[in-house]
Amino acid sequence: MSIASMMRRLPVLLVLLPCAVAWGQGPAPESEILFREVRVLDTVRGTLGEPTDVLVRGNRIAALGADTPRSESAEVIEGRGRTLMPGLIDAHWHSTFTALSQAAMTAPDAKPESLAATVAAESGRTLMRGFTSVRDVGGPVFELKAAIDAGEVAGPRIWPSGATVSQTSGHGDMRLPHERSRRFFGKPSLAEDMGATFIADGRDEVLTAVRENLRMGASQIKLMAGGGTSSAYDPLDVTQYTLDEMRAAVEAAEDWGTYVTVHAYTVRAVRRAIEAGVKCIEHGQLLDEDTLALMARQGVWLSTQTLRPSTEAMDPLRREKRKPVIEGQARTIAAARRAGVRMAWGTDFLFEPELNVEQNAFILGLRDWFTPAEILRMVTHDNAELLALSGLRSPYQGRLGVVEVGALADLLLVEGDPLENLDLIADPARNFAVIVKDGRVVKGE
Numbered sequence: 001m002s003i004a005s006m007m008r009r010l011p012v013l014l015v016l017l018p019c020a021v022a023w024g025q026g027p028a029p030e031s032e033i034l035f036r037e038v039r040v041l042d043t044v045r046g047t048l049g050e051p052t053d054v055l056v057r058g059n060r061i062a063a064l065g066a067d068t069p070r071s072e073s074a075e076v077i078e079g080r081g082r083t084l085m086p087g088l089i090d091a092h093w094h095s096t097f098t099a100l101s102q103a104a105m106t107a108p109d110a111k112p113e114s115l116a117a118t119v120a121a122e123s124g125r126t127l128m129r130g131f132t133s134v135r136d137v138g139g140p141v142f143e144l145k146a147a148i149d150a151g152e153v154a155g156p157r158i159w160p161s162g163a164t165v166s167q168t169s170g171h172g173d174m175r176l177p178h179e180r181s182r183r184f185f186g187k188p189s190l191a192e193d194m195g196a197t198f199i200a201d202g203r204d205e206v207l208t209a210v211r212e213n214l215r216m217g218a219s220q221i222k223l224m225a226g227g228g229t230s231s232a233y234d235p236l237d238v239t240q241y242t243l244d245e246m247r248a249a250v251e252a253a254e255d256w257g258t259y260v261t262v263h264a265y266t267v268r269a270v271r272r273a274i275e276a277g278v279k280c281i282e283h284g285q286l287l288d289e290d291t292l293a294l295m296a297r298q299g300v301w302l303s304t305q306t307l308r309p310s311t312e313a314m315d316p317l318r319r320e321k322r323k324p325v326i327e328g329q330a331r332t333i334a335a336a337r338r339a340g341v342r343m344a345w346g347t348d349f350l351f352e353p354e355l356n357v358e359q360n361a362f363i364l365g366l367r368d369w370f371t372p373a374e375i376l377r378m379v380t381h382d383n384a385e386l387l388a389l390s391g392l393r394s395p396y397q398g399r400l401g402v403v404e405v406g407a408l409a410d411l412l413l414v415e416g417d418p419l420e421n422l423d424l425i426a427d428p429a430r431n432f433a434v435i436v437k438d439g440r441v442v443k444g445e
């Protein structure tokens, strides 16, 4: 079953998303929440402070310290020595395609309304897992984001890429076998129609595709620079886009103050991307030490995953194509750490909704290479720094990933000390007693 054939069901999805969940808008500017006697996780230093008070006013952290003055109407949450930490961030998420299985999308009786409701419900569950921000790196997302921001649907803050930008026969060419090239035959494919991808060749088309996404509010641009495991027509080893095409994307993004991130595994693809001015590499599991050292020198980010070995249930083609990626993962993450590459973490779940409940547990996979302090820093502070690369195109201005005065109030009250016991974050239902997003309690006691 190809990805393209699943998308047949989705074109109407977009208009249906704002569903009837009354979730409410952000807090009033003067509303207050006081966390009493919490131990604040310093995500930069990897330490836990002595019990203190934290005051949230509006959607920001207003004050830290005992005896913080607060208004009469402040909502008081007793911390009793529990940990207060920033909300989690997933730097590689696909809001729509993580929610839907191949079976759901291809079922003869699949209704766009129910698919839309499934996507909206999953975004609510993502927030309940403590993920208060995600970077969406491909797929229809702008309507979902608008619905969340308007308070109509529960969900995390979303940094949207919009449709991926791919060359013909590239990783984002998700056409059905019978669908012919738009350029020669005049008709966009279903995947293009629904906002999953742009198939764009040559400088001009790449510029238009990038600018279409920017017009819709993309905070960064996702471009396909090499072969993929979940696509049918491009072998893993191939390099995609000429240097000039990739430069065109970077020019258009940089003129809007933001950046291009690329899907790429191989040395050749990544070196070309760096030469074109790309600022972030998604995946990179086939990189060598020299290329990682080059990334470190140039300040290019590696957005990594903690992929698990392929399952029997997986599409056989995808399972086969994933083998070298899985094998390369342990080696490249260790080498990237040694080289001092700036690293972010994300799940990259795709069409496997049964994995979503393990979004937190996948963080624990980082323990093969990092200490709990480094891991907690990566999934909060470091991921937030990657989000901040969007500059003025960031949809939510303000600091994230830290519990500091002036930062946006995305907070988790955790039962216990995650530095001591990182497993705590893998069971959010039990261990995240309170979740605050944008200064509003979305889960509480």
Ligand SMILES: [Zn+2]
Pocket: 092, 094, 137, 138, 348
């Ligand atoms: Zn992905």
